[in-house]
Amino acid sequence: MTAADPIRRCILLGDRAPRAALVRLALSPDGHVLPDVRAKAPGRGAWIGVTRAELETAIAKGRLKGALARAFKTGPVLIPDDLPALIxxxxxxxxxxxxxxxxxxxxxxxxxxxxxxxxxxxxxxxxxxxxxxxxxxxxxxxxxxxxxxxxxxxxxxxxxxxxxxxxxxxxxxxxxxxxxxxxxxxxxxxxxxxxxxxxxxxxxxxxxAPCETASQGATPFETEPTGSGAPDTDEDDLRGI
Structure with a gap:
């Protein structure tokens, strides 16, 4: 890992990947969870690397709300009904x-x-x-x-x-x-x-999907057991960098 290519962990799967391969979720001032795909919003962010279908399942089963509550540590979070479509x-x-x-x-x-x-x-x-x-x-x-x-x-x-x-x-x-x-x-x-x-x-x-080439590379995810200590959130990116 380099400073320019930090690794983050998906809060739903526990998989680790360069943050460029993940989607950052940020918390608005009124507590709504919104996509921050350019990773520019200030404050703490949580990262996901799931498909839309997997996200919809996680929302329906309440898994996303629990994972976000643990990640943000700010109490209840509000998940828009159209979050998958927004992402x-x-x-x-x-x-x-x-x-x-x-x-x-x-x-x-x-x-x-x-x-x-x-x-x-x-x-x-x-x-x-x-x-x-x-x-x-x-x-x-x-x-x-x-x-x-x-x-x-x-x-x-x-x-x-x-x-x-x-x-x-x-x-x-x-x-x-x-x-x-x-x-x-x-x-x-x-x-x-x-x-x-x-x-x-x-x-x-x-x-x-195209075959792997030098410019594309394979899917950049690494599976890591839950509880490994890898960061769920970008606590070192509180400036929204």
């Missing part, structure tokens, strides 16, 4: 904002020919497809990516996003964005982390 919306917005930032910085490729050329030359670090992209186009770019990485015959393929080309185009400030490529490994890592949090929470179809 999903915030994670989607954060992922699309990250794509938009990379687009404005010039680190993002669009257009099948440009992406294919970068893929075949081994310069592509991350490949994304809109949900309504054609299968033929996806296969063509996926194959080019495998060729450029000397991984022909492997399962390496681009990530099919749960958003259409229209939404993707709006997020990037472009027109008719069907496929997206990133050549810079650092940019790919930033986008990959934002997408991982969002897709993990909404529970994507495993068959659409």
């Amino acid at each position: 999903e919306s915030a994670l989607e917005r954060a992922a699309l904002d990250r794509l938009g930032l990379e687009s404005r910085s010039g680190g993002l490729l669009i257009g099948t020919e440009r992406i294919e050329a970068a893929a075949r030359s081994g310069k592509l670090s991350l490949l994304l497809h809109a949900s309504d992209a054609g299968e033929d186009g996806n296969r063509k770019l996926d194959q080019a990516w495998r060729v450029g990485n000397d991984e022909e015959g492997s399962g390496l393929r681009g990530l099919a996003l749960p958003i259409s080309r229209t939404i993707l185009a709006v997020a990037l400030g472009r027109q008719n964005v069907v496929h997206v490529g990133l050549t810079d490994p650092d940019a790919a890592k930033r986008v990959g982390e934002a997408l991982h949090r969002w897709l993990h929470f909404i529970g994507p179809d495993p068959s659409t």
Whole structure:
């Protein structure tokens, strides 16, 4: 663990992971629990690494309320009925904002020919497809990516996003964005982390997930027995950093 990549523990599962892979929950002044996906809200936060379905079950069974009460140590907490939806919306917005930032910085490729050329030359670090992209186009770019990485015959393929080309185009400030490529490994890592949090929470179809690459990595969770002493909350982050 480094100072720039602190580890946190999910208050529901006990799994430990870099906080960039988790979702922070913060307590508003009136006691309501709200998502703080950018980890900027002041005060103590609690972290979760569950899917939306797991969260809804934890809410229904009262497990989330108990875990939050122990984490915040402030007495009763108020959990909005639409907390899962609020988290999903915030994670989607954060992922699309990250794509938009990379687009404005010039680190993002669009257009099948440009992406294919970068893929075949081994310069592509991350490949994304809109949900309504054609299968033929996806296969063509996926194959080019495998060729450029000397991984022909492997399962390496681009990530099919749960958003259409229209939404993707709006997020990037472009027109008719069907496929997206990133050549810079650092940019790919930033986008990959934002997408991982969002897709993990909404529970994507495993068959659409890309194979592990140097820029993406495996799911960064480590299971730790309950009561191990790992922090449930970011008590050392009281400034909201």
